[in-house]
Amino acid sequence: MSWRQTKDAPFYVGYLNAVPKQLVMFLVVFSVCFAGGLGIAALALSSTQNDPGNGGFQWGNRFENVGVLELRPYPVLRVPADGETPARTYMLAGQGKRGAFSQAEKNQDGPVTLRGVPVNRGDLTMIQVGRVEAVEGNAPDFTPAGPVPLGRWKLTGEICDGKCYAGAMRPGRGLAHKACADLCLTGGIPPVFVSSGPVENRNFFLMADQDGNLIGDEIKPLLALYVELEGDVERLDDLMVFKVDLAKARILK
Amino acid sequence: MSVQYTPVIWNRNKIFYDAVLLIAVALYLYIYIRVAPGYEDVTKPIDGAILRMRAFGSCAFLMLTVILCIGPLARLDRRFLPLLYNRRHFGVMTAGIAAVHANYVLTWYYNFSPTDKYVALLSSNTNYGQVLGFPFETLGIAALLILFVLAATSHDFWLSFLGAPIWKALHMFIYAAYACVVLHVALGALQGAGDPIFTSVVAASVVLVSGLHFATGRMEARRDRGEETAKASLQEKGWLVAGELDEIDDDCAKVVTLSDDERVAIFKYDGKLSAITNACAHQNGPLGEGKVLWGCITCPWHGYQYNLSDGRAPAPFTEKISTYKLKLIGSTILLDPNALPPGTHVDPVEIGEAA
Amino acid sequence: MQSAALLLELGRWYLMAGGVVAAAFLVFGIDRVEPSARGSYAFRPLLIPGICLIWPLVLYRWFTLEKHGEDAR
Ligand code: HEM
Numbered sequence: 285m286s287w288r289q290t291k292d293a294p295f296y297v298g299y300l301n302a303v304p305k306q307l308v309m310f311l312v313v314f315s316v317c318f319a320g321g322l323g324i325a326a327l328a329l330s331s332t333q334n335d336p337g338n339g340g341f342q343w344g345n346r347f348e349n350v351g352v353l354e355l356r357p358y359p360v361l362r363v364p365a366d367g368e369t370p371a372r373t374y375m376l377a378g379q380g381k382r383g384a385f386s387q388a389e390k391n392q393d394g395p396v397t398l399r400g401v402p403v404n405r406g407d408l409t410m411i412q413v414g415r416v417e418a419v420e421g422n423a424p425d426f427t428p429a430g431p432v433p434l435g436r437w438k439l440t441g442e443i444c445d446g447k448c449y450a451g452a453m454r455p456g457r458g459l460a461h462k463a464c465a466d467l468c469l470t471g472g473i474p475p476v477f478v479s480s481g482p483v484e485n486r487n488f489f490l491m492a493d494q495d496g497n498l499i500g501d502e503i504k505p506l507l508a509l510y511v512e513l514e515g516d517v518e519r520l521d522d523l524m525v526f527k528v529d530l531a532k533a534r535i536l537k
Numbered sequence: 538m539s540v541q542y543t544p545v546i547w548n549r550n551k552i553f554y555d556a557v558l559l560i561a562v563a564l565y566l567y568i569y570i571r572v573a574p575g576y577e578d579v580t581k582p583i584d585g586a587i588l589r590m591r592a593f594g595s596c597a598f599l600m601l602t603v604i605l606c607i608g609p610l611a612r613l614d615r616r617f618l619p620l621l622y623n624r625r626h627f628g629v630m631t632a633g634i635a636a637v638h639a640n641y642v643l644t645w646y647y648n649f650s651p652t653d654k655y656v657a658l659l660s661s662n663t664n665y666g667q668v669l670g671f672p673f674e675t676l677g678i679a680a681l682l683i684l685f686v687l688a689a690t691s692h693d694f695w696l697s698f699l700g701a702p703i704w705k706a707l708h709m710f711i712y713a714a715y716a717c718v719v720l721h722v723a724l725g726a727l728q729g730a731g732d733p734i735f736t737s738v739v740a741a742s743v744v745l746v747s748g749l750h751f752a753t754g755r756m757e758a759r760r761d762r763g764e765e766t767a768k769a770s771l772q773e774k775g776w777l778v779a780g781e782l783d784e785i786d787d788d789c790a791k792v793v794t795l796s797d798d799e800r801v802a803i804f805k806y807d808g809k810l811s812a813i814t815n816a817c818a819h820q821n822g823p824l825g826e827g828k829v830l831w832g833c834i835t836c837p838w839h840g841y842q843y844n845l846s847d848g849r850a851p852a853p854f855t856e857k858i859s860t861y862k863l864k865l866i867g868s869t870i871l872l873d874p875n876a877l878p879p880g881t882h883v884d885p886v887e888i889g890e891a892a
Numbered sequence: 893m894q895s896a897a898l899l900l901e902l903g904r905w906y907l908m909a910g911g912v913v914a915a916a917f918l919v920f921g922i923d924r925v926e927p928s929a930r931g932s933y934a935f936r937p938l939l940i941p942g943i944c945l946i947w948p949l950v951l952y953r954w955f956t957l958e959k960h961g962e963d964a965r
């Protein structure tokens with residue numbers, strides 16, 4: 285039997301201003317529940333978002349150092365030891381989603397003064413390069429140390445773009461961020477491997493292909509996924525470099 | 538309604554409807570963006586642009602969920618019919634909120650790069666062969682385009698110009714949009730490090746939307762099965778027995794099924810009976826579930842009106858629907874199953890002393 | 893990258909063609925095929941986005957309504 289309209293049932297006609305009394309109460313209750321429900325949902329969804337970590341731009345702690353620019357294969361700044369502080373190697377990126385290749389290529393001949401802003405998460409530091417100037421006159425004589433091989437490793441973790449993950453975007457990792465990371469790598473930002481297990485207490489690795497050259501588009505399908513990579517690990521001062529054989533990469537999840 | 542078109546025909550109920558909608562949406566965004574971060578357990582705050590992007594995205598998703606629930610709710614319980622009345626404004630607002638979400642994505646994730654934003658959006662991730670790592674943004678684009686088309690064709694002009702079949706087919710794409718959004722979220726945001734609350738909200742939305750549609754579908758199917766096709770009259774050749782007079786309330790109707798897709802509404806009013814097709818000329822609303830107001834049949838969905846005697850909308854409107862002939866024998870109503878051309882005048886049957 | 897740029901270019905042309913159709917339809921067509929629109933002008937700009945998005949459908953309906961009149965509705 286079909287539903288049947290009755291004489292006493294309230295009947296709503298939108299363009300009539302008079303809304304039946306029985307309906308007014310119902311609609312008011314519904315409106316309150318609707319708005320309240322959305323409010324509660326907002327609170328629940330927003331307050332439980334995942335912690336993007338402590339990475340971020342260190343605006344108050346500008347970077348200025350004298351060192352040598354190298355391509356290994358991504359641009360890095362090698363800073364000599366100074367008294368107590370041992371020699372350091374910094375990864376470099378340009379403004380926005382750009383690499384620092386042009387600055388590094390132009391200043392290969394001698395020591396430079398590099399100014400920029402550090403982006404930092406734990407012991408991962410990426411310098412957003414501001415100004416690079418060749419050091420005039422009596423430059424200190426400095427030859428950076430060669431890489432120290434640490435053997436062959438099989439590591440699991442995620443390939444990120446080194447700048448966003450360091451904190452240029454919060455959050456700056458994960459599948460929701462995959463396309464963004466892809467765009468960063470296209471722009472020349474160095475890929476960084478975030479390992480779930482440490483090598484010499486370090487979890488972040490600048491990536492290169494197995495011969496130590498730049499990685500091409502073959503890395504794209506692996507970005508932001510949980511992967512297992514195999515390759516040689518080297519240490520450049522304090523920076524770990526992972527020379528991976530991407531042909532052997534396995535997607536775990 | 539075929540009277541001169543205006544951008545929006547405002548009335549008090551629409552203003553109230555939109556006000557509630559705006560308040561609810563503003564409340565959602567305000568709490569998400571301003572209040573809740575105070576309760577977040579984070580080392581450093583989430584980027585403002587990402588926070589707002591998530592606020593607008595999830596808001597659009599929840600709005601889409603509610604929009605899809607209104608239809609079946611109104612079938613299950615007639616008190617929800619007022620929500621149907623101005624649903625198009627709900628849809629337009631949802632498209633707008635979703636557009637803001639997309640714009641935050643474009644001006645944050647796809648900005649700051651030497652590549653053009655739009656090119657970057659389409660070309661950054663092209664791993665269409667992967668499930669994990671699938672370019673879920675493309676699903677968002679598809680959903681947004683659908684929402685735009687539906688919002689842009691929501692004015693009554695489009696219903697009349699495209700014709701009801703095309704317009705309705707077009708607007709069925711709302712389900713495709715919903716499916717795209719669910720996948721957009723499932724393959725994107727939900728792949729992050731387990732977010733049980735958001736996951737349950739999305740799951741609840743899917744269960745609610747499909748559950749309500751399933752329940753309504755079953756209810757209608759049961760109703761169809763329980764509804765007997767009207768039987769031929771034994772005394773009067775060519776007439777069907779439509780029912781008894783006392784089955785119908787004053788100013789209300791009884792719906793008689795002739796075949797699967799032909800139903801007739803028989804109205805009782807002012808001591809008279811008239812029969813017209815059950816399908817409203819506007820969006821096929823069930824006229825037999827409407828009432829007679831000021832001598833006109835009034836559709837329960839959007840309130841289109843028709844004269845009882847000829848199925849024509851009162852001037853200045855021009856809609857017409859089919860009418861049917863009736864006859865009264867004792868207190869039994871007989872119906873001539875042959876529909877008359879839309880707008881044909883039929884003298885109402887006087888109940889008079891027969892009742 | 894090229895295919896993305898090509899797609900965007902196509903999209904741009906599609907919308908521009910839609911703009912032309914919108915202008916033609918709102919100035920000439922709508923009065924011929926939609927009696928209720930005669931004399932109503934305020935709501936017409938509201939139709940522009942829709943026409944730009946689905947202009948092939950608009951052209952199709954315009955021609956069928958011209959040819960078959962009200963029967964096509
Ligand atoms: C051009 C179209 C779109 C693009 C490019 C896009 C892009 C994105 C991206 C990149 C994310 C990941 C955000 C993150 O968690 O960091 C996201 C999340 C989301 N999007 Fe979209 N989207 C689009 C359209 C839509 C539409 C039309 C809807 C809904 C109607 C929608 C609903 C959502 C929701 C609910 C989320 C999850 C937000 C959260 O994490 O809380 N998106 N979108």
Ligand code: FES
Pocket residue numbers: 817818819820821822823836837838839840841
């Ligand atoms: S269906 Fe809209 S008024 Fe009848």
